[in-house]
Amino acid sequence: MWDYSDKVKEHFFNPKNAGAVVDANATGEVGSISCGDALRLTLKVDDATEVILEAGFQTFGCGSAIASSSVLTEIIKGMTLDEALKVTNQDIADQLEGLPPEKMHCSVMGREALQAAIANYRGEEWKDDHEEGALICKCFAIDAVMIEEMVWANKLRTVQDVTNFTKAGGGCAACHEDIEAILEKVLAEKGEKFNPNAAPVEAPVKIAAVKAPLTNLQRIKKIEQVLESLRPALMADGGDVELVEVIGNTAYVNMTGACNGCQMAAMTIAGIQQRLMEVMGEFIKVVPATEMAKLVSIGA
Amino acid sequence: MADIYLDNNATTRVDPAVVDVMIPYFLEQYGNPSSIHKFADGVARGLKQARQQVQALIGCEHDSEIIFTSCGTESNSTAILSAIKAQPNKKEIITTTVEHPAILSLCDYLEKEGYTIHRMPVDKAGRLNLNAFKNLLSDQVAIASVMWANNETGTIFPVAEMAELANAAGVMFHTDAVQAVGKIPMMLQDTKIDMLSLSGHKLHAPKGIGVLYLRRGTRYRPLLRGGHQERGRRAGTENSASIVGLGKACELALEFIEYENTKVKALRDRLEKGITEQIPHCFVTGDMNNRLPNTTDIAFEYIEGESILMLLNKAGIAASSGSACTSGSLEPSHVMRAMDIPYTAAHGTIRFSFSRYNTMSEVDEVLKVMPGIVATLRKLSPYWDGNGPVVDPEKAFAPAYS
Numbered sequence: 001m002w003d004y005s006d007k008v009k010e011h012f013f014n015p016k017n018a019g020a021v022v023d024a025n026a027t028g029e030v031g032s033i034s035c036g037d038a039l040r041l042t043l044k045v046d047d048a049t050e051v052i053l054e055a056g057f058q059t060f061g062c063g064s065a066i067a068s069s070s071v072l073t074e075i076i077k078g079m080t081l082d083e084a085l086k087v088t089n090q091d092i093a094d095q096l097e098g099l100p101p102e103k104m105h106c107s108v109m110g111r112e113a114l115q116a117a118i119a120n121y122r123g124e125e126w127k128d129d130h131e132e133g134a135l136i137c138k139c140f141a142i143d144a145v146m147i148e149e150m151v152w153a154n155k156l157r158t159v160q161d162v163t164n165f166t167k168a169g170g171g172c173a174a175c176h177e178d179i180e181a182i183l184e185k186v187l188a189e190k191g192e193k194f195n196p197n198a199a200p201v202e203a204p205v206k207i208a209a210v211k212a213p214l215t216n217l218q219r220i221k222k223i224e225q226v227l228e229s230l231r232p233a234l235m236a237d238g239g240d241v242e243l244v245e246v247i248g249n250t251a252y253v254n255m256t257g258a259c260n261g262c263q264m265a266a267m268t269i270a271g272i273q274q275r276l277m278e279v280m281g282e283f284i285k286v287v288p289a290t291e292m293a294k295l296v297s298i299g300a
Numbered sequence: 301m302a303d304i305y306l307d308n309n310a311t312t313r314v315d316p317a318v319v320d321v322m323i324p325y326f327l328e329q330y331g332n333p334s335s336i337h338k339f340a341d342g343v344a345r346g347l348k349q350a351r352q353q354v355q356a357l358i359g360c361e362h363d364s365e366i367i368f369t370s371c372g373t374e375s376n377s378t379a380i381l382s383a384i385k386a387q388p389n390k391k392e393i394i395t396t397t398v399e400h401p402a403i404l405s406l407c408d409y410l411e412k413e414g415y416t417i418h419r420m421p422v423d424k425a426g427r428l429n430l431n432a433f434k435n436l437l438s439d440q441v442a443i444a445s446v447m448w449a450n451n452e453t454g455t456i457f458p459v460a461e462m463a464e465l466a467n468a469a470g471v472m473f474h475t476d477a478v479q480a481v482g483k484i485p486m487m488l489q490d491t492k493i494d495m496l497s498l499s500g501h502k503l504h505a506p507k508g509i510g511v512l513y514l515r516r517g518t519r520y521r522p523l524l525r526g527g528h529q530e531r532g533r534r535a536g537t538e539n540s541a542s543i544v545g546l547g548k549a550c551e552l553a554l555e556f557i558e559y560e561n562t563k564v565k566a567l568r569d570r571l572e573k574g575i576t577e578q579i580p581h582c583f584v585t586g587d588m589n590n591r592l593p594n595t596t597d598i599a600f601e602y603i604e605g606e607s608i609l610m611l612l613n614k615a616g617i618a619a620s621s622g623s624a625c626t627s628g629s630l631e632p633s634h635v636m637r638a639m640d641i642p643y644t645a646a647h648g649t650i651r652f653s654f655s656r657y658n659t660m661s662e663v664d665e666v667l668k669v670m671p672g673i674v675a676t677l678r679k680l681s682p683y684w685d686g687n688g689p690v691v692d693p694e695k696a697f698a699p700a701y702s
């Protein structure tokens with residue numbers, strides 16, 4: 001079975017705030033019964049101060065779904081709605097001392113229920129931007145839709161390309177067969193044939209005539225500049241990015257706020273990578289800093 | 301109370317008598333059975349005896365029809381790949397929607413290679429339609445592979461009858477009997493079954509040993525080529541200790557097969573009856589009238605299986621679930637989907653599978669804790685309201701992005 005943290009077990013075996021809040025004035029319902037996870041969050045919000053007085057959850061789901069729901073209600077009680085909107089799925093996962101990668105979606109569901117409930121209170125319509133395909137790469141939680149989109153958008157041709165652009169396939173390699181199947185399918189739609197030995201796709205960089213390669217210091221400075229220029233856009237979505245380390249052509253970054261943890265983070269990271277390569281005119285791989293630890297442990 | 305193991309369809313405890321017969325093959329008779337010296341002396345004899353013990357359990361005509369493999373999965377793969385390699389002009393395979401992944405994933409793969417796969421559906425009780433099977437048989441079909449008993453529900457398929465039909469149409473017939481061997485009496489020599497897979501660890505032998513039964517005269521192509529082991533039908537130095545252990549386990553299984561169908565069945569029946577009487581809104585899945593004696597698969601509506609397992613585990617009880625979450629996939633078990641069990645129930649299925657090591661007091665212990673576990677989780681469920689499901693559950697709670 002899963003290796004759940006003690007905190008997850010604690011919240012699962014002794015959930016807090018289970019059940020619906022009586023005379024709630026905000027309700028959020030999210031999840032998918034076909035996937036076996038669904039959550040209803042009810043809140044009692046003080047109309048004058050917008051402070052969340054009470055929060056209750058009803059969850060159909062596995063251990064981590066119930067634990068995520070429970071911890072979410074604990075986090076948001078006493079917050080104003082605006083404060084609560086800043087709660088990310090990573091906050092939920094952190095409070096639980098981490099979740100197995102396959103279970104991160106449970107924390108995402110918690111955050112979405114919260115957003116839905118607040119939208120409900122404010123009379124807004126909550127729309128989720130959920131598009132999820134079959135999970136292909138379990139190591140990096142990348143699904144088929146994401147890989148297909150990247151293959152289309154960036155004219156990827158090999159598994160190595162897919163790994164460079166999405167990280168999928170960069171771990172245990174068990175998903176390579178499935179990635180090849182996606183490549184075959186998308187390439188066939190474009191009237192091309194899959195060739196495992198195709199030359200790697202370089203980012204569409206305008207290689208400046210003869211240019212001396214960057215020194216590491218130059219590279220770091222440049223990367224910082226590019227990230228700085230992207231920051232406003234990320235912050236508009238409630239997220240942020242921070243450069244942690246540069247090793248060779250790999251930039252390790254911390255995604256914070258709304259970008260973190262969700263599957264969209266991988267998309268965002270691919271976007272950042274694209275931008276860096278365009279500006280710098282060399283191949284740069286952007287990897288979440290959390291993978292630094294992971295790569296070491298996989299290598300071990 | 302000591303921990304209670306009710307997950308015997310996943311794997312079983314190795315019988316101590318099996319361990320005893322294996323040990324000399326690690327420490328004394330460790331020679332390669334092909335060698336000519338005293339360290340190998342007894343090995344060939346041990347293998348021969350094991351072959352006869354397996355033969356007795358499955359009732360085949362010759363002990364040479366037994367090929368030792370590394371597991372049930374290898375036996376399944378060998379059978380199907382052999383059939384299509386031996387008959388390269390036949391491009392169709394018949395199987396069912398509820399097979400073990402050891403068959404289904406291979407068929408998915410062969411489909412990509414250009415084979416046509418007929419996956420027969422089942423009804424709500426998990427039963428096949430034999431007329432539909434008959435209609436699929438043709439000279440284009442290389443092999444029909446149908447499991448003897450389902451690992452999740454225990455539902456038994458009429459494989460002997462189906463083998464007759466296949467044989468009459470000139471189609472090879474294989475059955476994955478990994479769950480059936482040792483629980484259902486069999487006499488293969490009276491059937492038209494051409495190939496059968498079994499796996500040691502489901503009948504108190506170690507993991508990593510299996511058998512492919514290959515009826516004499518069946519056209520065959522090996523999966524592993526190399527040395528002359530198993531008469532060239534499965535190369536690789538024999539896993540002698542495990543083979544001898546499997547032989548002993550088969551001998552014991554034959555001894556206990558009556559016990560399995562009376563005493564073990566009584567344990568299962570009592571648990572099933574107790575649960576369905578005490579707990580509202582739960583039901584048994586599969587074909588109640590035609591099942592393995594040791595298996596019950598119960599769907600608890602409006603709650604999710606992994607949560608149930610975690611609470612059971614806390615109470616010292618081991619079982620398993622067809623829920624999506626225990627496997628890390630997003631869909632509930634393909635067997636539950638095939639039987640058209642609604643999602644609100646399919647995610648909450650728990651399989652209890654017994655062995656001869658279980659006792660009535662263990663059943664009582666499970667009956668004591670189960671109602672409380674279900675009630676606890678239902679209290680958390682958005683589909684549950686006080687003492688019963690909310691009115692029209694699927695409508696009352698219809699979350700976004702379903």
Ligand SMILES: Cc1ncc(COP(=O)(O)O)c(C=O)c1O
Nearest residue numbers: 371372373400402451478479499
């Ligand atoms: C019906 C069925 N077939 C095949 C297998 C696979 O057997 P093994 O684990 O020996 O490869 C199993 C075991 O889970 C099974 O239940």
Ligand code: FES
Nearest residue numbers: 137138139171172
């Ligand atoms: S599953 Fe994709 S690399 Fe491991």
